Amino acid sequence: MKNKILAILFTVAVIQTSCKKFEEFQTDPNKSTVATPDLLLNTIAQSAFQSSNVDVALVSRQMVFTDAVRQTQYYGWTRGSYNAYNSLRQVLKLEQAAIAQNKAEYLPLAKFFKAWYFLQLTQMFGDIPYSQALKGDDNIATPVYDKQEDIYLNILDELKQAGEMITTGTTAVKGDIVYNGNMQQWKKAINSLSLRVLISLSLKESDARFQIKKRFADIVNNAAEYPVLTGNADNVQLKFYDLQGNRYPYFNNNDFQTAFYMEETFVDLLKGLKDSRLFSFADKAPKFSALPSTDFNAYGGAKGSAAVNENNARTVAGEVSKINPRFYNNPVNEPSIALGYSELQFILAEGVVQGWIAGSVNDYYQSGIRASMSFYNIAPDVINTYLGQPAVQLSQTPLNQIITQKYIASFMNSDWQPFYEQRRTGIPAFDVSGSGVLNNKRIPKRWMYPESELRLNQANVTEAITRQYTAGDEINQLMWLIKP
Template sequence: MKNISKPLILIALLSGFLNSCSKMEELQDDPNRTTDATPELILTQLEIQAFNNIGTSAALASRHLVNTDGVNSNQYYNWQRSDFGNYDLLKQVRQMVLEAEEDELSVYTPLARFFNSFFIVGLTQTFGDVPYSEAIRAAEENFTPVYDRQEDIYLIVLDDLKTASDELAKNDETILGDVIYNGDHLKWRKLINSFYLRVLLSLSAKTGNPGLDIAGRFREIADAPSAYPLLASNEDNGALPFHDIEGNRYPLFQNNGLQTAFYMEKTFVDKLKALQDPRLFSFAEITPAAADQGLTANDFEAYNGLKGSVPLDENVQIAVNGNASRINKRYYDQAGNEPSLLMSYSELQFILAEAASRGWIDGDADAYYREGIRASMEFYNIAESAINTYLENPGTQPDPGNEIASILTQKHIAMFMNTGWQIFYEQRRTGYPEFDVSGGGVLNNGKIPKRWMYPSKEETQNGKNLEAAITRQYPEGDNINAEMWLLKEE
């Protein structure tokens, strides 16, 4: 597997400190307490939290994987509430800035703008309106912050990301504690500007909103590479690599559940087989039945999946009969494995392809699309000859008149069990690719949820502001099927 070499010695040496969340929270909650925290230590922890986006929950919801160990709420679309955990991370961002100001270091301020934006976007995509302008102000004795409108949050985020890039361009201070880019200002600017385009694309339903000016903002960045450089190759990926070092191993290494209960999702496998996509060989194991027949790992007919929408007992029986492919064993056998992506060069190319298809920019949508596929395959170490063959495959060509569906299909493949919930949000935004709900086992009346309900503790701790936010957004109440502002066409 591709493994980006970056200095992670700091994580190993400081893992005892960085894994102590309670100690960090004590540090934040008592501003009068003398501590040894430094901005570089906090930056390292923030990077680990933001860039580690490997997990099975999103993969189940996004029809990459199937779980046979009970009725999983993510797979069967019956989730309810999520949490406000990102606010703890926003506290750490604030603390990093305070510590940097004491040391008269300004370089951590633009990085803080990026992390604030990343964590708040995650929160608002989960719930809708959330506290932001008054959040993280317990030191000012504001324990009941108002809920900001989602539109206002996005306006703040867009301004902050652009400011962050501009500030970094003028700053020559050393970034200590950076385990992602080793202090490289240019690569940070590339990531921030590319993430800015991701945020704009997430607002694709709002092109009619003159206050947001989505297409204009997008062109301003995409058409000015010297002022706003973007990710230029896989070497620029916003990636957290893993090594066989205590505290820095692949998150699913030696995960027993992954070895025994997780299989590939059938509609995903069937798509890869139809496209003759060699990434299937990297994602999956051949079925036991195929092994008994003597089929090899490079034979597409040796693979099969389980439908995520099928009742549990039916899937278990298919698996017991040896007709389902498990996830590739490297995902639980290799301590290093592939890096976790916050954002990749491949994703950026698909973003540009969609923007060109929508007429936001004048670039060649097909060229961006093909480059996105190539970058993804290179990430998985697919041979150059196999990449060229795949790109010439008639089934891989963009569907005329429905190019966005083709782009999202390839983005779905590229984000297999990586980049967190991003591909689920992309599907929620566009409807592509279609997530199967036909099998009769799906809960939530066969519907794919559009959001999560607010944490229950908000009802008692900030009930008045919570109720006001629910009332103005969701006439049906705090419901997982309610449509947030972000998804409503303007």
């Protein structure tokens, strides 16, 4: 009888189990099935703010690669990537999760990251999908291309709205690896990004739609409403840790140890200015290893424009410095600055030069240099000596020195900013004199659209190319942003 009862109970249990839906067996009850804003924010920030990019150092004549022809170094690139749209999809999920879970404090950050990524995309290509982008759920698979000027105007408006959404009573966000939830810090970052966007529009100052001078002055002259970065502690930067997946991106990189060297014009610039940041950027050249590490004569570079075999011969001769070993030996190394206080000070210095704001060009300029050199733990007395040099002090044409110092401060951080600044101002002059340069010795102005767009969204991308570029989808064409 006992066995019969057990058999009946077993049968009932089996029947009840079989009535469960298959999906229920696929769900781990110990794991969340809903994306939370904090987890999304962590992932987005890690992707957005990793701004240490060796290809930028090659393009910007700060480093050279000696093992083969690298297209970025020799200006022979063609098509760019739309990978930033994958990151924008994560930002969209952040926004949706914040709304669904009634966590409004994440919404200004969603606006910030939308502006961040769309800015990257339009700077690379020109016109891009914007108003209809990320609308797959609305059955828009082939989005139209918005004009670059409209995208810039929307980015500025979005950033302004994002800053206004953050008040003293805004709840701290979680999952914040940049500012540990401090929303006032994020407000500084938002307004500082607005100033970067505005200075990038310097060639469009006369376009009344943007009110560039007014927007710039409104931020600078009203610190209570529009706070900005006030020191290196405010830097928008990604810190690294000696943990799997969190280490400096070039830690243990074999090419960094064997094939990447310093570029000659960059080394000569630093040597000419007696700039001790060189000692933090580079290692001594083997030929001069007996000299002290603080002797500028111990460092040398190879020309980024020279052919590979020429540079190889110089490295074999021991004339060329490698990058400082800390970049590949130290898993933590230094934070990757995506938008820093130093850059902001140079932006403000240029703002005075442009006549957009009042103030001392020299004060902003020197503050930018101090911030950069302090980041590398250079002693205050050394900084003072550096600033006292006639070659460093501002001349009657200060823009060249402002942009040059911004360029120096960007070494292995700031992502593509040094290239975009050079594209806008022509400062510094990237060397194209060597026999290795492709593209008829021209520095490209943009990237061609991804091939996938020509297959999947041909009508819209073709229309965008036709209205923008007389010579078609080509890397030397001028986008609206940099047309005089």
